Amino acid sequence: MLSFGHRDHNKARYAAVIDIGSGTVGVAIVASLPNKSLPTLLYTHRTSMRITKQNKQSVDDIRRVRETLLSECLLLSQDGYAELKRFDPNASITKLHVTCASPWAYTQEKNVQYTDDENFKVTHSVIDDLVQTAETEIADSLKEAHEITALGFDIVEESTVDIKINGYSVENPFHLSGKTLSLSHIAGLLPKEIINTAYEVQEKLFPNSELNAHTFMLVIYCVLRNIFPKVTSACVINITAEATEFGLVRDGVLLENNSLPYGINSFIREIMEKTNKPEADVSTILRSFSTDTHTRDTEIKKYIDLYKEKAYSHIVEMLEKTALPKTVIVSAQEPHQALLKEIVSSAFLKAELDTSNIISIETSLLAEIPPESTNDLYLAISAYFFHTLDASSEVNKN
Numbered sequence: 001m002l003s004f005g006h007r008d009h010n011k012a013r014y015a016a017v018i019d020i021g022s023g024t025v026g027v028a029i030v031a032s033l034p035n036k037s038l039p040t041l042l043y044t045h046r047t048s049m050r051i052t053k054q055n056k057q058s059v060d061d062i063r064r065v066r067e068t069l070l071s072e073c074l075l076l077s078q079d080g081y082a083e084l085k086r087f088d089p090n091a092s093i094t095k096l097h098v099t100c101a102s103p104w105a106y107t108q109e110k111n112v113q114y115t116d117d118e119n120f121k122v123t124h125s126v127i128d129d130l131v132q133t134a135e136t137e138i139a140d141s142l143k144e145a146h147e148i149t150a151l152g153f154d155i156v157e158e159s160t161v162d163i164k165i166n167g168y169s170v171e172n173p174f175h176l177s178g179k180t181l182s183l184s185h186i187a188g189l190l191p192k193e194i195i196n197t198a199y200e201v202q203e204k205l206f207p208n209s210e211l212n213a214h215t216f217m218l219v220i221y222c223v224l225r226n227i228f229p230k231v232t233s234a235c236v237i238n239i240t241a242e243a244t245e246f247g248l249v250r251d252g253v254l255l256e257n258n259s260l261p262y263g264i265n266s267f268i269r270e271i272m273e274k275t276n277k278p279e280a281d282v283s284t285i286l287r288s289f290s291t292d293t294h295t296r297d298t299e300i301k302k303y304i305d306l307y308k309e310k311a312y313s314h315i316v317e318m319l320e321k322t323a324l325p326k327t328v329i330v331s332a333q334e335p336h337q338a339l340l341k342e343i344v345s346s347a348f349l350k351a352e353l354d355t356s357n358i359i360s361i362e363t364s365l366l367a368e369i370p371p372e373s374t375n376d377l378y379l380a381i382s383a384y385f386f387h388t389l390d391a392s393s394e395v396n397k398n
Contacts, residue, residue: 010034014084015095015386016076017067017217019378020104020194023241023265024048025068028379030196030367031085032387039387040368043083044376045075048241065104077205095390096209098198099382101216101238102245102259106153106189108141109254110134113182122165122173122181132159134185142189142375153189156213160185161222162253169252171195183287184253188215190314203308213344219248221254224329226388227365233325235318239332239340241265246318260314264336271303287335304343311347319351327357334363336376 003328008192017028026046032039084091112134114126127393132150153336163170167176173181190213204210220236228234236247242263248256264286285300318324328348343354363369367380367387 006273008069012088012091013386014088014091014093015097015383016093016209017379017386018076018096018098018201019046019200019242019382020065020069020100021216021366022103022243022263025072026376026379027072027080028376029076029080029093029385030097030383030386031084032390036368038368039383041370041373041376041379041383042087043076043080044374045079045381046374046376046379047072050188062104062191062193066193069194069197070201073201073205091134091210093206095386096146096198096202096206097382097386098209098213098302099216099219099378099379099385100190100194101240102243104191104194105215105217107215107217107247107254108138108187108189109184109257110137110141110186111182111255112137115180117179119177119179121175121177121182124174126181127163127173127183130181130183130191131185131266134160134183135187138185138187142187145288148315151395154192154195155187156190156195157188158185159188159217159218161218163331164251167251176271184351186218186254187277188218190215196223196376208342214385216381217257219247220331220381221247221249221303222389223366223384224361225252226247227384228329229326231329234327234329235324237328237330237344239263239330239336239361244314246321248347248383256367262310264332265267267303267333269314270306271300275300279377284340294306298390308343308346308350314348315351321391324353325356327359329359329361331361331377331381333377351369368398 013032014036015030019026024046026044028041029043030039031042049068050066074167076392083298091357112130113129159181162184163173164182165173165176170176176319180302195213198211198213202209224236232252233250236249238245239249240263242265243259243261244263245259247254268286272279329343330341341358345358347357348355350386361377363375363377365381366384369375
């Protein structure tokens with residue numbers, strides 16, 4: 001069982017962070033300093049992979065991710081390490097922290113429950129039985145996921161992230177009593193080739209570090225639960241280059257996680273095809289997107305409206321399965337935050353849902369960013385996780 005615990009506030013720690021997105025790879029050097037509420041990003045760098053004509057992921061794309069990952073890690077070990085030594089000549093990297101987003105990651109969650117007519121005492125044996133039940137159910141569901149088998153995914157972490165007694169979350173359930181015990185267990189899967197590449201980076205570039213690998217949805221779920229403790233139910237929408245990932249949280253528990261093979265690059269790709277504008281021009285227009293509609297490119301605006309329709313269609317599909325929480329949390333990189341928040345708001349408004357609680361995650365909530373560093377939301381989320389909720393996971397190398 002993997003448990004998330006708070007960091008040691010008496011010791012400075014340093015991590016090399018790798019964030020593998022659907023169309024980008026980012027790296028960072030992170031300082032977790034005693035008595036500071038936020039981590040510091042000492043060095044950041046991110047490379048966007050070339051936008052191809054199709055966004056369907058394949059084994060060849062995983063190899064392209066591997067190549068980008070290796071080149072980014074070389075920069076990390078050179079420029080990043082130099083920045084670390086300028087900050088603290090005696091510092092050393094103790095953690096290699098890897099996060100991976102959809103479609104290179106799958107997060108499987110199971111909630112299991114034990115009830116009795118009479119009060120019973122919670123013991124290690126009872127918890128272990130529930131964990132075993134959850135892991136068995138996860139393993140059975142993975143056998144039916146053909147795309148996972150085809151691309152060669154392995155479980156890199158299994159974590160119990162929430163335990164409730166009589167409906168109330170508890171940090172230490174042992175020796176407490178109740179009639180109902182429920183447990184939320186999550187497994188994270190990554191492609192074998194990416195896992196092996198991470199081990200290669202550790203062995204060659206950061207041999208004295210401990211490697212932890214996580215799915216991005218598990219990381220962002222834990223981070224949001226920490227920074228928004230009063231928000232117990234939310235729809236988390238993570239919009240990346242080639243995919244949009246959805247997480248449904250109720251009563252503090254991640255109940256559902258799914259994704260669409262459609263992200264900001266998909267949008268750029270469609271506009272390029274329909275307008276014959278080059279990628280650089282389309283990207284520039286979208287990066288300069290403003291809430292002032294008078295300054296927008298009118299030709300691009302109609303494609304933004306099409307994107308809103310796609311978002312609305314998916315919202316409707318989700319509503320057919322379950323009622324969505326009132327709070328919606330959108331994560332997207334800084335250049336596109338305003339655009340994507342408006343698209344989500346428009347889709348929810350058309351679906352006659354409340355749009356007053358749509359929140360964009362701000363980097364300033366998560367990390368201190370020196371002036372020379374890039375404002376990279378995903379690296380900041382990973383840095384916050386390392387600083388505040390650092391976990392120990394076992395990565396199985398086959």
